[in-house]
Amino acid sequence: MSNSNDGTGRALNIVKRIALGVAGFIAVACLVGGVVVFTLFGNELKTLDSIKKIDEYPLYTMDYAGDYGIDEFLEQGGASNDAELIDFVVDRLLKGLPIEIELPNLACSTFNAETPSGDAIFGRNFDLEFSPGMMVRTNPEDGYASLSMVNLAFIGYGEDKLPDDLASSIVSLAAPFAPLDGVNEKGLAVGVLLIDTEATDQRTDRVDITTTTAIRMMLDRCATVDEAVALLGKYDMHASGGRSYHFQIADASGKTVVVEYIGDEMNVLEPSDPTTAGVPAEGKTYMAATNFLLTPGEYDFGGGEDRYATVMGALEAADGVMDAQQAMDTLQSVSREVKIKDNGEVFQTQWSVVYNLDRGTAKICMGGKYDEVHELSIA
Numbered sequence: 001m002s003n004s005n006d007g008t009g010r011a012l013n014i015v016k017r018i019a020l021g022v023a024g025f026i027a028v029a030c031l032v033g034g035v036v037v038f039t040l041f042g043n044e045l046k047t048l049d050s051i052k053k054i055d056e057y058p059l060y061t062m063d064y065a066g067d068y069g070i071d072e073f074l075e076q077g078g079a080s081n082d083a084e085l086i087d088f089v090v091d092r093l094l095k096g097l098p099i100e101i102e103l104p105n106l107a108c109s110t111f112n113a114e115t116p117s118g119d120a121i122f123g124r125n126f127d128l129e130f131s132p133g134m135m136v137r138t139n140p141e142d143g144y145a146s147l148s149m150v151n152l153a154f155i156g157y158g159e160d161k162l163p164d165d166l167a168s169s170i171v172s173l174a175a176p177f178a179p180l181d182g183v184n185e186k187g188l189a190v191g192v193l194l195i196d197t198e199a200t201d202q203r204t205d206r207v208d209i210t211t212t213t214a215i216r217m218m219l220d221r222c223a224t225v226d227e228a229v230a231l232l233g234k235y236d237m238h239a240s241g242g243r244s245y246h247f248q249i250a251d252a253s254g255k256t257v258v259v260e261y262i263g264d265e266m267n268v269l270e271p272s273d274p275t276t277a278g279v280p281a282e283g284k285t286y287m288a289a290t291n292f293l294l295t296p297g298e299y300d301f302g303g304g305e306d307r308y309a310t311v312m313g314a315l316e317a318a319d320g321v322m323d324a325q326q327a328m329d330t331l332q333s334v335s336r337e338v339k340i341k342d343n344g345e346v347f348q349t350q351w352s353v354v355y356n357l358d359r360g361t362a363k364i365c366m367g368g369k370y371d372e373v374h375e376l377s378i379a
Contacts, residue, residue, distance in 0.1 A: 041095075043067075048169045051134075054374055057366035059351070060134040060152075060163060060172075061376065067141065068093060068176040070220060073213065080201075080208040080238045085177065093173045099156050107304060109334050110181075110191040111288035111311050112250040113322045120357040122189035122250045123327045124181045127336045131350040132157050133366060135376055136175045143220035145378050147362050148182030149353060150175045179215045185378050186223035187252025187357035190215055193289050195244040197301045200261040202236040211240040218249070225255045229268055232259060237266070248289045252357040256287050260295050267295045277308060286320040288312050307334040324363055327354045332370050 043066030050063040069092045079085035090098060107127040115121055132152040139145040152163070155174045163169035181191035192211055209217065214232060222228040228249045239245055239261075250256040258269045269275060271284045275294035288311040290304025314330045315322075322330065335349035353364040360378035 044093075044170075044173055047173060048166060051163055051169055051172065053164070055366045055369075055372065057369070058132050058162060059364065059366045059374065060132070061137070062134055062172060062175060063137045064139075064176055068138070068173075070140070070176075070213075070216060071142070074207055074209075078208040078235065079210050079213065080236070082210065082240055084208075085210050085213065085240075089174045089177050093177075094170065097170060099171050099174055107291055107336065108191070108193045109288065109290050109304065109307050109311060109331070110193060110248040111315060111327075111330070112189075112248070112254075112256040112286050113315060113318070113320050113327055114254055114285070115323050115356075116321055119359065120187065120250060120252050120254050121322070121324065121327055122183065122191070122248075122355045122357060123331050123353070124191040124355075125331050125335055125352050126151070126180060126350045127348065128350050129153075129341070129345040129347055130159060132162055133351050133364075134163075134172065134175055135362065135364070136179070137378065138176055138220070140220050144184040144186050144188075144223070145360075146182050146184035146219040147355075147360070147376060147378050148176075148179035148215070148219055149351065149362075149364075150178050151180060151350070154178050177216060178212045179219065180212070181353065181355075182215065182219050183355040183357055183360060183362065183378070184219045184222075185360055187360070188218065188222050188224065188228060188249070189251070189355045189357050190218050190228065190247055190249045191289075192245050192247050194291050195246055195260070195293055195302055196291065197244045197293075197299070199239040199242050200237050200244050200264060202238065202261075202264045204236055206234060206236045208238055209235045210238050211245050214247075223251070224253065225249050225251045225257055229257060229259065233266060237261060246289060246293070248287060250357065254285055256285075258287055258289050258294055260293055262293070262295050262297070269294050277305070277312070281316070284320070286315045288315065310334050324354050324356065328352060328363065328365065328370065328373070335368055338368075 046065040052061050109125040112122050134150045134152050136148050163172045183189040218228045246260040248258050260267045271287050290308045292302030331352040339347045341347055349368055351366050353362050355362050362376045364374050
């Protein structure tokens with residue numbers, strides 16, 4: 001009986017030693033693998049670890065660590081369509097993990113103003129179906145630090161898939177290439193708005209860029225409106241999602257323009273220029289944009305004239321001077337109430353944000369919750 005027990009004991013000891021050896025091997029392998037992973041993906045892991053959920057609508061923040069490859073993107077020719085942009089992002093940032101980048105119909109509003117203390121501000125409503133938001137901080141080595149808002153639905157997220165853990169957050173590494181509005185440390189702000197007409201598709205010998213990469217480049221590289229306009233003129237614009245868009249751009253000096261593409265020709269409108277909405281008052285320093293072309297002409301497309309009139313009326317009544325709360329109130333006055341579309345999706349204002357161009361801050365409300373304001377800073 002004792003021999004049997006001794007044999008069993010020796011067998012168990014052998015099994016234990018084998019198990020401990022295997023466990024030790026796995027631990028070493030995991031440690032080595034972890035070092036390799038961190039060497040290869042250190043900045044990416046640091047970026048993903050920075051993600052925080054600050055609003056249940058939801059709204060996330062992310063601090064992007066390291067280089068997301070905008071110089072490399074341009075050196076290899078840029079992208080003339082969303083598919084080429086996706087190929088670059090998948091290869092450069094996601095290490096082969098497939099994604100989609102899609103910009104559907106967006107009905108939005110933007111405007112600029114000045115606070116009573118003289119700070120330049122920029123307001124923006126983003127109107128669409130459910131759009132989980134992410135405010136992304138970037139600080140490129142050879143560019144300007146910035147805050148930019150990303151609709152995570154454009155890179156594959158939705159109500160049943162959100163970046164709430166490491167595995168599900170990996171795709172958010174693509175976020176720097178999908179900004180829709182933002183401000184940089186020099187005080188340049190930009191917002192993009194849909195024009196429902198034939199997509200811009202410039203084809204010369206210039207490097208190709210898409211709508212969202214244009215915003216990324218302006219925030220990274222431009223300190224003023226003039227620099228942003230000059231940058232856009234150096235590239236062939238290809239509108240994302242098979243649509244057309246225009247940009248409102250403003251800077252800390254108070255200057256603003258709206259950039260539009262008419263028949264693939266870039267057109268720049270200043271506050272003193274006549275528009276399809278009429279002849280502006282003399283000395284006006286502010287502008288607004290919604291979803292119709294401001295460049296004079298006869299058009300049978302576009303929308304948002306009512307929102308434009310409301311915003312411009314508020315600006316005119318205030319002579320272009322508003323504090324942040326008045327700017328947010330103006331955005332609320334043109335926010336889109338909840339509407340159930342034929343396909344069952346809920347359409348409404350997804351976020352309202354007021355950027356302070358002198359301070360590098362953003363005050364943002366999600367999902368029409370104007371009593372819940374989140375304040376974020378580039379710093």
